[in-house]
Amino acid sequence: MSATHDAPSDATSPAPLETSASRRAQRARVGLNLFWRTFFLLAVLLIGSIMAWLQTLRALEFEPRALQTAQQIASLVNLSRAALIHSDAIARVSLLKTMADQEGVRILPREPGDKFELLSPSPLGSRLTEELTQRLGPGTIVAASVNGETGLWVGFTINGDPNWMLMDRSRLSAAGGKTWMIWLITAGALSLAGAAVIARLINRPLKQLSDAANRVRDGDFANSRLDEEAVTSEIREVNIGFNRMAQKLAKLEQDRAVMLAGISHDLRTPLARLRLETEMSVTDDVAREHMVADIVQLDATIDKFLDYARPDTTVALSPVNLHGVVSSCVYAVQDHRELQISMNVPEDLIVMADEVELARVISNLLENARRYGKNRETGITTVDIAAKAREKWVLVKLRDHGPGAPPEQLANLTKPFFRGDSARTAAAGAGLGLSIVDKTVQRMGGIFALANSGSGGLVAHIQLQRAMNLRQGQDPQQRLQRPQIKRHLPPRSGVPTSQQNR
Numbered sequence: 001m002s003a004t005h006d007a008p009s010d011a012t013s014p015a016p017l018e019t020s021a022s023r024r025a026q027r028a029r030v031g032l033n034l035f036w037r038t039f040f041l042l043a044v045l046l047i048g049s050i051m052a053w054l055q056t057l058r059a060l061e062f063e064p065r066a067l068q069t070a071q072q073i074a075s076l077v078n079l080s081r082a083a084l085i086h087s088d089a090i091a092r093v094s095l096l097k098t099m100a101d102q103e104g105v106r107i108l109p110r111e112p113g114d115k116f117e118l119l120s121p122s123p124l125g126s127r128l129t130e131e132l133t134q135r136l137g138p139g140t141i142v143a144a145s146v147n148g149e150t151g152l153w154v155g156f157t158i159n160g161d162p163n164w165m166l167m168d169r170s171r172l173s174a175a176g177g178k179t180w181m182i183w184l185i186t187a188g189a190l191s192l193a194g195a196a197v198i199a200r201l202i203n204r205p206l207k208q209l210s211d212a213a214n215r216v217r218d219g220d221f222a223n224s225r226l227d228e229e230a231v232t233s234e235i236r237e238v239n240i241g242f243n244r245m246a247q248k249l250a251k252l253e254q255d256r257a258v259m260l261a262g263i264s265h266d267l268r269t270p271l272a273r274l275r276l277e278t279e280m281s282v283t284d285d286v287a288r289e290h291m292v293a294d295i296v297q298l299d300a301t302i303d304k305f306l307d308y309a310r311p312d313t314t315v316a317l318s319p320v321n322l323h324g325v326v327s328s329c330v331y332a333v334q335d336h337r338e339l340q341i342s343m344n345v346p347e348d349l350i351v352m353a354d355e356v357e358l359a360r361v362i363s364n365l366l367e368n369a370r371r372y373g374k375n376r377e378t379g380i381t382t383v384d385i386a387a388k389a390r391e392k393w394v395l396v397k398l399r400d401h402g403p404g405a406p407p408e409q410l411a412n413l414t415k416p417f418f419r420g421d422s423a424r425t426a427a428a429g430a431g432l433g434l435s436i437v438d439k440t441v442q443r444m445g446g447i448f449a450l451a452n453s454g455s456g457g458l459v460a461h462i463q464l465q466r467a468m469n470l471r472q473g474q475d476p477q478q479r480l481q482r483p484q485i486k487r488h489l490p491p492r493s494g495v496p497t498s499q500q501n502r
Contacts, residue, residue, distance in 0.1 A: 035203045042195035050187045066124055070131030073154060077136055077165055080107060081158050110155055110162035116143040144169075205235045212242065221250035264302045271295055271302070317352040317444060319467040322387055322394065325355060329362040330385075338379060339370055344386040350467035351394045353444045358464075361440050364433045365398045365460050373400025373458060389466055396462040404452040413450055414438040 080099065084092055084107070099105045119125035119142055129142045132154065141155030152167040208226060215224040224246050226239035275295045282288040323345045330341050351358075366383065373381045382401045387394060405413060412418045416435045434450070437460075441448040447463040 035199050035207075038199035038202055039195050042198055043192055046191035046195055047188055050184065050191060054184060066127040067131065070128050070135065073128075073152075073167070074132060074135035076103075076105065076167075077154055077156050080105070080165065081156065084158055104168050106166040108164045108166065110164050114146055114164075115148075116141065116146040116153060116155075118142065119144050205230065205232070205238075209238065209242065212246070216246050216249060219253070221246055221253070267302055268299070271299055317354060317465075319350045320353045320355045320358060321347075322349045322351050322358075322396070322464075323347045325358050326362055326385055326387075329359055329366060332363065333366055333370070336370060338374065339366070339381050339383065341366075341383045341385065344384075345396075346387065346389075349387055349389060349394060352465040352467050353446075357440050357444060361437050361462070362398075364437050368433050369398070369400040369402070369458075373402030375401060376403065392466050392468065394464045394466045396464065397459060398462075399453055399457055399459040401457040404456060404458050405450070407452065410450050410452070414448070 083095055087095055096107055099107065119129060125142075132142055133140045136154075136156055139155075139157065141153070143153040143155070144150060146153045146164060146166075149166075150169065152169050154165045154167070156163060156165065212224040212226055215221075225243055228236060228240050228243060230236040230239055275292060278288055278291045278295065282291060326343060326345050330343060333339055333341075362385075369383050370381050373383070375382065384399045384401075385397070387396045389395075409418075414434045414437075416432055418435075438448045441462055441464075445465055447461075449461040449463075451459050451461065453459045
């Protein structure tokens with residue numbers, strides 16, 4: 001075994017874990033979540049209802065307003081005509097002046113040369129003209145301007161003499177577009193706010209169920225309980241059923257771990273007796289060596305079972321010198337002739353981890369590379385270990401130069417007891433090494449990912465939190481009690497997103 005500090009230039013470059021086709025498929029599946037879909041559907045429904053009601057109100061408001069305006073104008077014309085007919089000349093002048101000052105109504109003689117413009121052919125104007133013609137007689141004229149002066153002009157006769165009555169145009173104006181627009185905007189804003197509230201209330205239980213399901217998937221059974229006192233009966237039944245399911249899954253997981261640990265522990269004693277008996281009773285040296293090797297392999301497999309059966313809890317983290325941990329792991333395998341290791345880890349690189357757990361991770365990856373990453377021609381495994389700090393994270397890359405793994409099996413390599421059919425699984429093993437690595441890295445708040453190198457071999461990516469702001473002279477190996485860190489951290493460059501939820 002040889003260990004050097006030279007690594008290839010791409011030692012810390014990220015390896016693509018997704019093909020362009022899969023990325024295109026993911027982009028094609030991107031769409032609105034349930035909240036926005038519910039919100040937009042409710043918004044369209046409410047705004048459509050508002051528009052329908054608006055048109056209904058305008059239609060219902062139009063006819064009464066036209067009749068009321070025509071009645072008021074006809075009454076004013078008839079009263080003015082009667083007052084002028086029955087008043088003398090002096091009182092008539094005073095009456096006309098009083099009507100102009102107090103009511104804004106002027107009565108002017110209509111000359112044959114007067115030029116006037118009829119009301120615009122709007123629905124309200126046409127309806128008003130029709131009503132006034134019926135009430136005042138067929139000779140009635142309703143104009144918008146006379147001789148260039150705008151207003152509401154009504155032509156009528158007093159004792160056969162044609163006259164004009166000029167009134168303020170506001171008597172004809174209906175509710176303007178600005179008024180309707182203000183009401184429409186107000187109603188639309190209230191409808192959108194109501195749609196958002198309703199959509200949130202509808203989707204909140206589903207979001208809680210989704211979050212709880214994700215926690216159950218990650219093995220966090222303790223924090224996956226849903227509210228069993230929900231007001232809605234259907235949601236309450238779903239929550240109760242989910243809680244019972246999570247409890248059963250937790251019990252099964254606990255029983256499985258206890259059974260696995262018990263079986264593994266009970267096998268230790270007979271294996272020890274078998275090894276002792278083999279070394280003492282078997283006289284053939286070759287046979288004895290092979291039998292002892294088989295027993296050692298079984299003992300190592302039991303160790304894997306015990307490691308995997310350990311409780312999946314978050315560990316207390318402290319600053320750890322990454323170079324020291326990797327160097328100790330490399331030193332432990334220096335007697336393996338089939339291993340050639342090159343290491344490029346800065347000596348001052350400090351990570352937040354558990355030193356024992358981190359050493360177990362590196363050792364498992366080296367053992368996995370030794371077993372399955374051999375060169376087919378030389379039978380020697382060449383391993384490159386490199387690390388690089390990026391902002392708040394440290395990226396560790398361990399690469400062998402073996403045959404790699406089939407792309408369709410990469411996602412399954414970290415599953416417990418998974419054994420592929422390729423050359424990487426030709427050696428004996430329990431199929432737990434990479435699964436233990438994945439669980440251990442997650443317990444330390446990191447991310448673990450596997451990928452095939454473009455130039456051949458399997459690459460293991462580890463992302464760990466970088467220890468920041470250490471005081472000068474402080475021992476990085478000092479055991480400091482650290483607050484617990486979440487198992488899943490947002491991925492940085494070099495570690496694929498698809499591995500975040502392992």
